[in-house]
Amino acid sequence: MSSGEQNPAVPAVRVTDLTVAYGDKTVLWDIDLEIPSGSMVAVVGPNGAGKTTLIKSIQGLVPRVAGVVSIHGKPYEKQRKEVSYVPQRGSVDWDFPTSVVDTVKMGSYGDLGWIRRPGKKEHEKALSALEKVDMLGFAQRQISQLSGGQQQRVFLARALVQSASVYLLDEPFQGVDATTEKAIVRILKELTAGGKTVLAVHHDLNTVSEYYERIAILNVGLVASGRVDEVFNSENLMKAYGGKTSFFPERKSAKRAV
Amino acid sequence: MLEFAVELFSDYTARTILLGAASLGIVSGVVGSYAVLRKQSLVGDVMSHAALPGIVLAFLIMGVKEQLPIFIGAALSAVLAVFLINLITSNSRVKTDSAMGMALSVFFGLGLVLLTYAQKMPDANQAGLDKFLFGQAEALVGKDVLVIGVTGLFALLVVGLFWKEFKLLCFDPDFGGTMGFSMKSLDLLVTAVIVSAIVIGLQTVGVVLMSSMLIAPAVAARQWTGGMGSMVILAALIAAVSGVTGVALSAGLENVPTGPAVIVCVSVIAFFSVLFSPNGFFTLRFKDARSRREIKKDYVLKALHDLALEHDDPGYAHSEKLLALGSEKGFNVRKSLLQLQEAGHVERAGEENWRLTPSGIREIRKLSPVGSNG
Numbered sequence: 001m002s003s004g005e006q007n008p009a010v011p012a013v014r015v016t017d018l019t020v021a022y023g024d025k026t027v028l029w030d031i032d033l034e035i036p037s038g039s040m041v042a043v044v045g046p047n048g049a050g051k052t053t054l055i056k057s058i059q060g061l062v063p064r065v066a067g068v069v070s071i072h073g074k075p076y077e078k079q080r081k082e083v084s085y086v087p088q089r090g091s092v093d094w095d096f097p098t099s100v101v102d103t104v105k106m107g108s109y110g111d112l113g114w115i116r117r118p119g120k121k122e123h124e125k126a127l128s129a130l131e132k133v134d135m136l137g138f139a140q141r142q143i144s145q146l147s148g149g150q151q152q153r154v155f156l157a158r159a160l161v162q163s164a165s166v167y168l169l170d171e172p173f174q175g176v177d178a179t180t181e182k183a184i185v186r187i188l189k190e191l192t193a194g195g196k197t198v199l200a201v202h203h204d205l206n207t208v209s210e211y212y213e214r215i216a217i218l219n220v221g222l223v224a225s226g227r228v229d230e231v232f233n234s235e236n237l238m239k240a241y242g243g244k245t246s247f248f249p250e251r252k253s254a255k256r257a258v
Numbered sequence: 259m260l261e262f263a264v265e266l267f268s269d270y271t272a273r274t275i276l277l278g279a280a281s282l283g284i285v286s287g288v289v290g291s292y293a294v295l296r297k298q299s300l301v302g303d304v305m306s307h308a309a310l311p312g313i314v315l316a317f318l319i320m321g322v323k324e325q326l327p328i329f330i331g332a333a334l335s336a337v338l339a340v341f342l343i344n345l346i347t348s349n350s351r352v353k354t355d356s357a358m359g360m361a362l363s364v365f366f367g368l369g370l371v372l373l374t375y376a377q378k379m380p381d382a383n384q385a386g387l388d389k390f391l392f393g394q395a396e397a398l399v400g401k402d403v404l405v406i407g408v409t410g411l412f413a414l415l416v417v418g419l420f421w422k423e424f425k426l427l428c429f430d431p432d433f434g435g436t437m438g439f440s441m442k443s444l445d446l447l448v449t450a451v452i453v454s455a456i457v458i459g460l461q462t463v464g465v466v467l468m469s470s471m472l473i474a475p476a477v478a479a480r481q482w483t484g485g486m487g488s489m490v491i492l493a494a495l496i497a498a499v500s501g502v503t504g505v506a507l508s509a510g511l512e513n514v515p516t517g518p519a520v521i522v523c524v525s526v527i528a529f530f531s532v533l534f535s536p537n538g539f540f541t542l543r544f545k546d547a548r549s550r551r552e553i554k555k556d557y558v559l560k561a562l563h564d565l566a567l568e569h570d571d572p573g574y575a576h577s578e579k580l581l582a583l584g585s586e587k588g589f590n591v592r593k594s595l596l597q598l599q600e601a602g603h604v605e606r607a608g609e610e611n612w613r614l615t616p617s618g619i620r621e622i623r624k625l626s627p628v629g630s631n632g
Contacts, residue, residue: 056432059435059436060435061432061435061436080436080437080438084436085432085433087432087433091430091432092429092430093297093429096429096486097295097480097483097485097489098484098485098486099484099485103429106422106425106430106433109423109426109434109437109439110436110437110438112422114420114423114439115419115420117421118422142484144484158433162437
């Protein structure tokens with residue numbers, strides 16, 4: 001059950017031959033990816049590279065044309081409880097009539113199963129997750145009153161309630177304030193330090209080296225994946241982004257050398 | 259009026275009808291909340307209109323105006339319309355709104371054609387089939403109310419059992435899917451519940467206006483509350499009250515079909531809620547105007563203070579014209595000054611001159627806790 005029992009030699013996430021298409025458009029092509037247990041991984045790539053689709057197809061939210069996904073060595077379908085999902089903040093309607101604590105409680109629905117309602121235990125869990133993201137004071141607030149950063153923290157708290165061992169996050173830093181970004185990074189680093197695995201779609205190439213130890217560079221196909229210091233270079237970024245990126249880590253380090 | 263009410267409630271037939279209207283209201287309020295929260299209000303509209311051909315076909319096939327076959331016919335054709343919408347949108351480039359518009363007009367048009375045909379038949383049995391258009395609550399008998407009650411209870415039971423799953427479906431279906439809940443089944447279940455609410459509303463409210471019975475109470479309730487549970491309960495209450503009032507109106511006035519009477523009631527409540535609820539149109543306007551007034555007053559107070567400080571005397575009087583100089587065109591300085599005078603923060607010093615009172619000076623300290631703005 002808990003991540004402590006996972007064999008660290010077996011990758012937390014293994015994607016084999018994954019191909020996804022919408023209609024006649026190929027969105028992901030033959031992806032092979034291994035995410036070691038306890039690592040923090042950025043998924044980067046240009047718009048339309050299939051980053052969100054990768055996160056979704058790992059969880060079976062979009063149909064795969066081909067490919068297998070395993071979590072800690074077993075098929076995803078059998079390991080749902082090991083995976084927790086933080087969707088893009090903009091994917092839901094924040095005008096929905098519900099409170100912050102009730103939204104966070106949704107993370108416990110999977111453990112409860114069909115029909116059973118959350119009780120006191122789930123409430124406590126939700127509150128302690130809110131405390132972790134510094135949002136305890138907002139527990140009874142309407143979600144419509146939250147700022148972008150607060151919305152993102154609520155989503156993260158909801159994922160924390162799931163007590164999974166693999167966290168899949170879709171653009172967790174999209175449109176959030178600097179304080180929230182720091183808070184989220186701190187929590188994610190705590191998670192990986194505790195043996196959990198984090199896979200996050202990331203946009204800001206400037207912070208990749210600071211936040212992540214591993215990276216997967218994507219553009220329909222997988223351009224490169226591995227340790228940030230080994231594969232996060234201009235050559236791979238050129239392959240993924242074409243001439244559209246002006247960001248090269250070399251330039252940054254060159255400056256530092258001067 | 260009171261006499262009329264007493265008469266209405268003491269009469270068995272009237273009680274039956276009112277009970278039917280109230281139960282229908284409760285069910286459509288609850289179920290309609292889901293249509294609104296899923297942003298599928300229009301689907302309810304399509305489904306209720308699309309029930310018409312099913313109603314007439316059921317009659318044509320059975321040859322009698324029997325309730326159960328008519329319900330089944332109505333439900334089948336409503337579901338068929340939704341199925342066709344999904345088929346069209348997923349297999350062509352036609353967008354959902356166009357597909358819904360098409361389905362609504364095609365099904366309703368077909369229903370009207372069939373209805374005209376059925377009414378031309380010599381059989382007197384078809385009489386009253388057109389009542390399904392706008393509803394006729396007076397025709398409700400004990401058996402009808404029983405069917406409404408049982409169907410309604412089924413719908414409420416489903417909503418009660420799958421409360422948390424439906425919440426996931428409405429708020430974040432993708433997230434629900436990753437936890438192993440089948441969103442497809444839940445979607446079907448919600449559709450089934452909506453269809454059953456529509457079917458039991460056919461006799462009372464009619465196919466044309468049934469969708470308002472689903473949508474308006476939920477919209478009205480949403481204006482007053484921020485919780486899903488309270489919204490659903492309030493919507494049920496609003497719809498039940500409207501149902502009962504509408505039926506009473508239609509019974510009291512000659513030749514007013516029940517559907518329109520009920521819908522007028524529910525629309526009045528919905529409009530009132532949208533305009534006057536704590537987040538309503540007028541309430542927000544009022545709050546806006548108030549805060550604008552406060553800002554202007556603070557501005558004038560501060561300007562008076564700044565000018566006075568140049569004379570090292572916070573109580574130094576200045577001309578109104580001088581205050582108006584530094585402000586925008588159309589800004590009525592006099593009005594703000596009079597408001598401040600009423601609050602005791604400023605006082606007149608001659609015809610056009612004003613000065614801060616000690617209370618005004620205290621007020622300005624509150625505004626800028628740093629003290630002077632030097």
